Amino acid sequence: MGATKIDRARVADTALRLLNEVGLEGLTLRAIARELDVKAPALYWHFKDKQALLDEMATEMLRRMAAETAGPAPEDWRRGLADAMSALRSHLLRYRDGAKVYSGTHYTDTSYAEPMERHLRMLVDGGFTPGTAARAWFTAYSYTIGYVIEEQAMGPDPSALPSGAEAAANPPADPAPYDLGARATRLAGHPLAVAAGEELFTRHDPGFRAGLAAVVEGIAATLHPDGAKRGESGP
Template identity: 30%
Template sequence: MGAQRAANTTRRQPRPAITLEAVTDAALRTLQRDGLDALSMRRLADELSIQAPSLYWYVRNKDELLDLLADALLADLRLDAHVRTDGDWRTELRDMMLEYRAYLLSKRDSGRVLAGRLQLGPHFLRHAEVILGAVRRAGFDDQDTADSLYSLTQYVQGFVLHETSPLSADVARGADPKEFLEAARERLAGLSPEEYPNVVAVGARLARPDIEARFTYGLDRLLDGLRSRLENRHHD
């Protein structure tokens, strides 16, 4: 009977209080270890050793949790390491976006978490300040500066989302991506040149495995466009 009373007393003891920061940190750990599909309110509660209903004091649902994660994911990003004082804004922005992509690739499912979310958290704002500063110092007006931030960051996030998604159902089940691309190249090469003359002409390049080159090509064209716009404004 004494043992039962002791057990009841133990069960009545309140669990240690947790903070919103602790919830966010636990969500980040779960995301990195198990992926976004495995992240649920119940799984997060288990990670924190609390009952699932207790989580709703901190976040109302998974979408609200993802809003927190979208900013927390960026905590260790250091774009300010690429700030330049020599006026070479193109290299400055290019290095920042290369850093941004590499960073997001190191964070599991970051592209999926960030996709479509309007980010106004402190970490994103810190990085936005750095990027906007580089664009403004280059001489762009306020509208071009704002649009440049959106275009550059969304390009990186969208590309990361694309490159971290399975190429096909077979690849999602474990097939070798390189073998899939080789099969795709063979299929494209076997198309009718009369029906698909342009696809056949560049087919081998369409299915090339060099994702790094694809990323830098798109980034460089974005930066070329910004430079051209700046030059045209100065000539007006």
């Protein structure tokens, strides 16, 4: 039997699949090599270390997301920005620790340029300057990444969730891994902190939407020329 042939694309695809089984901490080049039925040193021809592999994984995640969301952006920049961040969250949630993998990495090619240009153009056409458009985009992006990192820290991992028709027929309940009753007991005497538990640790979908709406309106009030002018003139 001949040696197994691998390339960067196959390694990244395998790593993304294995990520759902073992998580970011358990994802090692050795584990990926076992999955590919090759010796670990073979991977070093393609990736010098784990960070280089994470960079490629994040780039592949972006390629897949860009392919799914291709098309003209909405004329309404508020809707377009909210839709883009919702799509980003949805895609990151497909992978266990997806937001951790995606954040802080360096893309390995320029596949990010077209979607970035399209969304920045939407913001500029909506009245932002190039500089404030970039700041608006990064602000919403940072909120989304941070939210998903916290959300995924609470579980469940994607490998435990149903998929396809099964998922459509039996959508998973919003995870609540924390025992809110025990938390309330620990925090007795702090009623507002107790009440916050329901908002912080359950109902992630509406929580994300509410926070994103606040971010978008904050961007409109502080970074968009119309909002900035109203702020300068006072009530």
